[in-house]
Amino acid sequence: MQEKLRQFQRYLDKAGLKATRQRELIARAFFATTTHVSAEGLYRRVAGRHPRIGLVTVYRTLKLLKDAGLAHERQFGEGRALFEHASSEHHHDHIICTECGKITEFENYEIEALQEQIVRRLGFLIRHHKLELYGLCRECSAATGAGQGIQTAEAG
Amino acid sequence: MQEKLRQFQRYLDKAGLKATRQRELIARAFFATTTHVSAEGLYRRVAGRHPRIGLVTVYRTLKLLKDAGLAHERQFGEGRALFEHASSEHHHDHIICTECGKITEFENYEIEALQEQIVRRLGFLIRHHKLELYGLCRECSAATGAGQGIQTAEAG
DNA sequence: AGTGATATTGATAATCGTTTTCACTGTCGT
DNA sequence: ACGACAGTGAAAACGATTATCAATATCACT
Incomplete structure (x- = not known):
């Protein structure tokens, strides 16, 4: 978890992006999941404690996690996408x-x-x-x- | 083609549905395709000659064709669904x-x-x-x- | 062929998940 | 601490599909 978080921050740094409070919270919540989560589902987890975070930011951060190679997006059937940890x-x-x-x-x-x-x-x-x-x-x-x-x- | 069309009409009849002009046109256009078509794509083919037919009716007819066992709906990746003939x-x-x-x-x-x-x-x-x-x-x-x-x- | 019950149509609005827009706010190198 | 500029969130836009609804067509029955 800590390691993955560090990887993410390293990615942000390299890409010239900023390490914001929201990104850390969302990434933490994502790495804390064990199964597949939807953007909405992850949003609910985060929003529970941090109501000021928007669903949009969750979407954006999930995209960053994908870009960082830390998440995979899956489309099962129709409907919403699910995200899972990208393990090695x-x-x-x-x-x-x-x-x-x-x-x-x-x-x-x-x-x-x-x-x-x-x-x-x-x-x-x-x-x-x-x-x-x-x-x-x-x-x-x-x-x-x-x-x-x-x-x-x-x-x- | 004629056979499939007949199958469709038989299905409509059995299900207590009506054999309308639009349904026949759309079914004909569908059976005339050789590859995978989207609802929109099929709509364009039909609307070329019959501009009064609505996209909505194409969606509805494709659903009927599925119900009749004559079409399969496929979800490739994200985005629009594609339809193909349901062969035996x-x-x-x-x-x-x-x-x-x-x-x-x-x-x-x-x-x-x-x-x-x-x-x-x-x-x-x-x-x-x-x-x-x-x-x-x-x-x-x-x-x-x-x-x-x-x-x-x-x-x- | 005519009639009437009711299925069907098509334009429009609604839906759902996701992305864009945009004015405001935060981060981070200096 | 400052300032450039990336990031945020609310709301609007988006694209594919579905629901709504008044107007229309089909078809079993005459």
Whole structure:
């Protein structure tokens, strides 16, 4: 957290931008999140303690965090964008529960390799990709009783 | 084309909806497209000859075409939705050229199988997925000279 | 073909997430 | 501390899509 904050300030400095109170508050709030947040959601967190901060500034700061390489913006389906920490880890993809909205991350080397093959074959030069699986998470599929497709140990 | 049009009319009839002049014109224009169209784009095609048709009606008719199972709506990145014919063929995914916007379709059984594995492992019940590869198509990568990554016969 | 119930249309306004505008305020190098 | 100039927030603008509503068209029934 402190390290990421420092990275952000270093970025601002290098880019000739100013390290303002608002930017620090918003960045702090962002780094304190564990899951994906929308601009609005982050705004609510910050505005709770600092009501004078505007939603616009949250949008602007999130853009800066992206530029600094510290945040990724994701578009799941339609509607609002969600932001997540940009870790130095591998690229990952997402599974989105259509019932409760829970987002689970995963990475799979083989899928990436297959994508690479396809792209080569078609003569494309790939820049990035987006793989999203939509469905019901374990809890929601249990709750709605939409059981088929789930294999559990006791099923056998 | 005629067959799809008939399917649409059958759907309207079954749903207790009316087969209007506008709906036929818009459906015709849609079935006449070969690639992905936006509502706006389809509107422009229709409005060329029939200026009294409103964009709103195009949106509404596209929704009906979806309901009839004759169109799919796609959200590529941010911005406007694109519509494509819903063929009875297999599910397919897309490669989008970030330069010229060209959209190429592909399908790959192995990727689907791997997705299935991952989903099982995580206890999710998958409903649908979305795989999009973004990059430069053959023409655009040649044009911009961003050559690396492309393997051609004459390269050896 | 005519009628009438009701679905449909199109212009306009509304919506939603996001970005711009702009007058005022803050930051930071000097 | 000063001043140039970047940053702020409120409100307006924006683009894609949807809702509203009065006027119009369709279609089952005669």
